[in-house]
Amino acid sequence: MARTAPDRVLNAVLIGAGMVAATHAAALRDAPGLRLHGIWSRNPQRAEPLAAQHDAAVYHDLAEVAADPTLDFAIVLTPPDGRVGLIDPLVAAGKPILMEKPVARSGTEARQVVDQCAAAGVMLGIVFQHRMRAASRAAARLVAGGDLGALGLVEIAVPWWRDQSYYDEPGRGTYARDGGGVLISQAIHTLDLALSLAGPVTAVQAMTATTRFHRMEAEDFATAGLRFANGAVGSLVASTASFPGGAERITLHFDHASLHLEAGVLTVRHRDGRIETHGEPATTGGGADPMAFTHAWHQAVIEDFADAIRHGRDPMVTGRAALPVHDLIDAITQSARTGQTTEVAL
DSSP states (O other): OOOOOTTSOEEEEEEOOSTTHHHHHHHHHHSTTEEEEEEEOSSHHHHHHHHHHTTOEEOSSHHHHHHOTTOOEEEEOSOGGGHHHHTHHHHHTTOOEEEESOSSSSHHHHHHHHHHHHHHTOOEEEEOGGGGSHHHHHHHHHHHHSOSOOEEEEEEEEEOBOOHHHHTSTTTTOTTTTSSSHIIIIIHHHHHHHHHHHOOEEEEEEEEEOOTTOOOSSOSEEEEEEEETTSOEEEEEEESBSTTOOOOEEEEEESSEEEEEETTEEEEEETTSOEEEEEOOOOOSOSSOTTOSOSHHHHHHHHHHHHHHHHTOOOSSBTGGGHHHHHHHHHHHHHHHHSSOEEOOO
16 A cells, blocks of 8 residues: 655545534544545535535535545545445545445445455545444453453443434435444444454344334344354344433453443453453433534544555555444344344355
């Protein structure tokens, strides 16, 4: 991968000006050595106020974005239905791409995006900001250290809430635009973090449903039994129908200790009675306000991506590293439809 001068300010463009764009704009504002240079959106009326607030340009089309030699990378924030074609001019121009989750609507489409970037030699990173929390990093270090013993049980819970108004936006919670409901739009963050710590899942037995609390096409509730490649078993419960909404939780039970991640805090309970904690409490957007969280985690993702550009290395979460969670979501969805245990593509 090509490198760039370590002391040069890198210019970023936001592709999309929806709900999460303000978070990325704030992250770029506070990140040293980075600048929000411009914004492109299918709806210029969304882009213009944000661009004015951050003294950034508004691009008229993606061809103009791709042709701008001053741009160092693009942050793609659009809904997943248009990703495959939308990134074509960026890839052709060799612009590194940092993409909000999900990569696409399905594992098959996600592989198209990943393979397209790989074939062109374009850096592709994915925004899984939950991996950047101090508690998550501490958990990763403990798991990698090897002193916890074998993993036996994994418990994953995402008890979130969304008002009906959230799903009243055209296309939200549909298969055509989003690729599904709570699994691919909300729980994907927690599932990705769990897989990064526990390893891949090989088989699932699942059920999904749309509760009476929402009018939407896809699921607002999902539950699944999980079997991991390392022999551990586990459970998942994810919902946007759990009023008033709470923090997502991951608990990993090892031979010698149990690790519990919740609301930005890691609690480690050792079998010998010792207890240790890492991280700081934080809101996560699990309630009625989906944007009720700090932009510091997004800033960490963007800073890591910029550092990867400067030093010619892979970002923390590459496009290919994001494929396992897409494969898991596909398997859960298929298992729920067929009522059968489904193997996960590895």
